[in-house]
Amino acid sequence: MADPQHVDTAFVEQTSEEPRMPGHESALDRKPQWQPRYPGSGRLTGKVAIVTGGDSGIGRATAVLFAREGAKVAIAYLEEHDDARITRDACEAEGAEVLLSAGDLGDPDHCRGLVDAVIEKWGRLDVLVNNAGEQHPDEDVTEITAEQLQRTFQTNIFSMFYLAQAARPHLQSGAAIVNCTSVTMYKGAPILLDYSATKGAITAFTRSLSENLVADGIRVNAVAPGPIWTPLNPCGGQPPENMDDFGEDTPMGRPGEPNEVAPAFLFLACDDSSYMSGQVLHPNGGIVVNG
Template structure:
């Protein structure tokens, strides 16, 4: 099992879902229909939040899951339990996606356990709010980019030789890529890079029958926000600025990842879906 110590661990990232109140809603909302039967998925950041909801929904639809996480062993084991309760197999891989060698090991362990990789979900990310750009240290800037975008390059590079025609890659970008965020300068910049990466990688791989898409969530109730340095005032009003007037739940985002992973989206590549509470982004 691969373990790379994170370069920095400001705030309380990535945060324990088991300690979060109220608990995020990860539960799939409908019976499975076999849309991912026999598939194998790698889901990064799958111990909690959106990643856990994606793993749960993929398992219900028939996929076996490699659950990649950074630190929270208890949360990862709970996601394992959730996947297994759906009758599917799961492994937990403790790894820092900001490390190329760790990403190589993630793919190797997935192949050893399941024999193939059909779906790659690049969901892991970190954020560090700062009120002024001069507050962003060089170390923080490098670390945010290393986790949020370098890790996607590393994992795609590791998985690419094993992805066959029909495979799908889904990246997690953000509404902040389209709207901006005055206190999440480095985070928003990485999300812009992820969107460009998604569109460019789609062009690169489409002739090989591999689809690449992305999901850009709005404000979603996950450990990333309360554990990522958000103020009490911001948390109190989290999500209220959306047209729906509330934050979203992980299980309201996971269906977008399912759609892009399965044959329902067989004619879509290079696209971004926007589960964001009604925010118009024109992107």
């Protein structure tokens, strides 16, 4: 497993134009709301979960909510150690055991190391939340470099394959995989061509993996957030001029908060959704989509 203070920078720099993305939540003037909004009810008691991109944003909100519901939580992130420590402390304040793992999930060796560390520490894996992602805005398809295209697909969809492959031998009947897709998969995004393409791949992967695993009692679902206030967009995922009115084009007229999305991940991770697989939930501010 990667040391929480170590990142395979050679791998990152080889494939990324902007290796510092998705950015630090601690640097934002307006802080996202990630704190759980209701008392826990033990819905994940005794469970072990991996949450990728768990240092900030939706990942942090999900990790802390899982902790409140009784899970032991492994928090996977790239290199934002300050944010990760805040998430760890918040999970531990809920009484949870926590494992931090820093490194690049686009590297299959790192993914295997992460799962191995979880099994070594806790002896089981019940929930895999594939939430980590990155996006790079471009006005024209010709502006997307081969390096950026590779980097976006490695982080957003290849990592899900790598983690599912590493986790599969340890997932028993009753386990759940929850992937993060996006509203952009359904309605498109003219300046997020490569990002939106990965989200379409994630939805197809979710439905296909569900069919592949459902007979073994393993459920696979996804969440497709709309515009959510996380570091992803203000730290380079959107042009700066788009941030003043970010999310105001939704029917609700505002961006969502991470703690408005995390309950969808909890629902799909626990037995409340025991008759659901291959499905997508849409916390998106009222945008009507097909699927």
